[in-house]
Amino acid sequence: MKLLRELFQVYNFRPEDFKEIQELKKFFNSEQIAKIGKELKAEVIDKFPEYKNLLKNRGVNNELFAETISDFFNSIFEAESLTVTTSTIIKTHKNWNIKSLDFIEVYFSFSEKILSILYDISSKHPELIKNIRKLTRLLFIIAVYFLRSSCKTNAEQTITAADPMTGLPSRYNIQKIFPECVNKDSLFAVVFDIRGFANINTYFGYEVGDSVIIYFATFLKETFLEEFCKGYPNIFRLQGDQFFVLIKGTQEKVEEKVKRFLEKIKGKPIKIPLEGDRHTLDIILISVGTNVNVCQDISNLLWILENSLREFKKTQKDGFFFIDETIKERCQRRKENVALVIKAIKENRVTFAFQKIIDLYSGDIFAYEVLARIKTKDGKLIPAGVFIDDISFYSLDGDLDKIVIEEAIKYKAKTGMKERLSINISNALLEGNVDLLERVTRENGVPPKEIIIELMERQNLTLISHLKEKIAYLKKLGFKIFIDDFGVDYANFHLIETLAIDGIKIDGRFVRNIDKKILDREFVEFVLSVARQLKVAVVAEYIENQQILKIIKDLAKDFNVLGQGYLFGKPEVKE
Known part of the structure; x- marks a missing residue:
């Protein structure tokens, strides 16, 4: 509950904003919300058939699913009610083992349906546009909350200087544990960079940008997360749009795993509600990797990775690239x-x-x-x-x-x-x-x-x-x-x-x-x-x-x- 209140402050969503968006609630009736609930349940079964038996075993039929959607919809317009409802949703997901990325896709579909109705109405009531945009901001803040709540690691309580947005350890933590925790013979370091991330913030706003960061961090965890050393995970947030992952295995296995991950995320773009429509936002990634034994210390390793990334970004749009000796030598010369x-x-x-x-x-x-x-x-x-x-x-x-x-x-x-x-x-x-x-x-x-x-x-x-x-x-x-x-x-x-x-x-x-x-x-x-x-x-x-x-x-x-x-x-x- 505390996290959502903090997000209201971070994104400057004030009590008076809740009062203003309450004006939008009167344009919906129970039949519309029930219809949205039924459509969303059908979407869940169609896209994620593995949840069909889960819903059946939990006794969630169409009516109960629609009722749950209605309760959530009504809570959106009042801060305290929203805080309680979202907290309950997070607990339910953990108990039912619902994947956060699956949920967020359905959540954005819900948001798009709500906003589409409002934008249709705004063609006759243009005075509503201002409050519709405020509601859009709130829906993104809620998305950030859902993603951040699911993005925490088990080790987070032991990590100092953890990234507050993703819960991942920061660059400081890599430097702290690297010397004593690294088995250099079979360990590879990979840096992922989200291309054009600054444009996402500029064009869509920081709420959307933060959603993308947390969405991507969640994707990384679902694919690569494992305990690395002393309670620390093997995934770190370097800065802004860059993440650092330590992966065990041979070069061939690591390359195969990273490329499979890139293909997977390419096939699951984040779909965000925007101006009454659903906008597909592709997450374009470029990544570089090398065996950690190329360097004596973590500072040199990060230097080579980050400077190699700069080199590849000059000529490549996306993809994964292992750093060869020529690139390493060039980066080392640059550092000197x-x-x-x-x-x-x-x-x-x-x-x-x-x-x-x-x-x-x-x-x-x-x-x-x-x-x-x-x-x-x-x-x-x-x-x-x-x-x-x-x-x-x-x-x-x-x-x-x-x-x-x-x-x-x-x-x-x-x-x-x-x-x-x-x-x-x-x-x-x-x-x-x-x-x-x-x-x-x-x-x-x-x-x-x-x-x-x-x-x-x-x-x-x-x-x-x-x-x-x-x-x-x-x-x-x-x-x-x-x-x-x-x-x-x-x-x-x-x-x-x-x-x-x-x-x-x-x-x-x-x-x-x-x-x-x-x-x-x-x-x-x-x-x-x-x-x-x-x-x-x-x-x-x-x-x-x-x-x-x-x-x-x-x-x-x-x-x-x-x-x-x-x-x-x-x-x-x-x-």
Whole structure:
């Protein structure tokens, strides 16, 4: 009983809301509710024939079933009555061994029938819509209550930091018991992720989102639940829409079991009442697994699982994937690089180098590109190319940008440099700290017109909120805007057509072999022709020798192209 009252508070369903939905009760009569009861009993027998004998043995005929539905319907409109009735239903289900997922399917069918009647009536009484939507919210709150009540584990009383929604132990509990409870030889760890879960909350509301989480947790328990160690189950809730399951067996058996589970849940979507109709909500899952012996500790294991999941989500919509050695090595490298950058930032070991960007026809220095570097404790320099893609997963590149921007612009002001600086800006900085550029140039007395901002196209610029407005703001201040890495990953010509940019940098992989690969030459020539039409500057990266330089000049013809590469000088570290 306490749980339902708590849910009323969590979802802000107030006593006055109950008073308002009571107005809807008068639109129903006993014959309608009795009819719904008979239809639901027929649905139970049709979908779940295993309950036919149970109902018969318990003496539940059509009339008694309909009477039970009527009692439940009448209780919905009054908080205390609803609390007592729902508690009785939960106890009955436990005594009769009724599966919660079977019950919730019938419950949503009941809700859909009630709401359908009301929405039909609302066509003539539109003033009812507000209260119908309140009743819909209440029906979902009741669904959350039913699912949560059935979702508790036997071990819940012994678990500290248990997830309050599902009753499952949390990430903290995995870390607590893992070292002493894991037999690593025949144990696999699997992470399940509900795809698009944020959209469920956005489109349908948090009551529906919570219903989906608990529904899925219940499904996991019915398939995988067993006591693991010290009273803990083998299923944990990692965060939001992610769950962690430990499964014993060979790799083949584990894979078979997980794939069978995915097929089962695909065949049982959650059917929710929405706007007077029943909406089928598919739960789309992507999951990854590995033997737990790949790591010495749980932190590394979770890192590999969660980062592998990120990798697979780039290319896969759903399914189950075992993590191979390549993925493990990539995840391990990413972890090491993230640790490297965090430590370098903390210990003030971030510096920068300048590399010339040359006007290919006059030979003058057009600008210096500012390149991030990390100094190791023994004085070696690590270029950004080693770690930049790895840290962008965690928006650490924004922190790195801030340091490099501040230090490079201070250096320019202190030394009186007249040449422009061309600075890479990550999505992370543009998303949350775009004012930094204006502040740093103003504080150091550097005109924004002497700063080129390079947007890194490999990070998918379209994900930046209000991108056009941010670029317009920076250009109004006087900054020049170039797109870096053009032609790689997310690059597309629509961007340079729709964004008010000043230049593009052709990614070096199309330039370095232009003397050997005809397709690279064709691509560069096409980019130059588009840039000529749009009247934007072009920088060709990776000009390493005279032959490449000659080809670029020949392709450009009368178009003034800029160049960058070892032919003009290697990056030089500035202190």
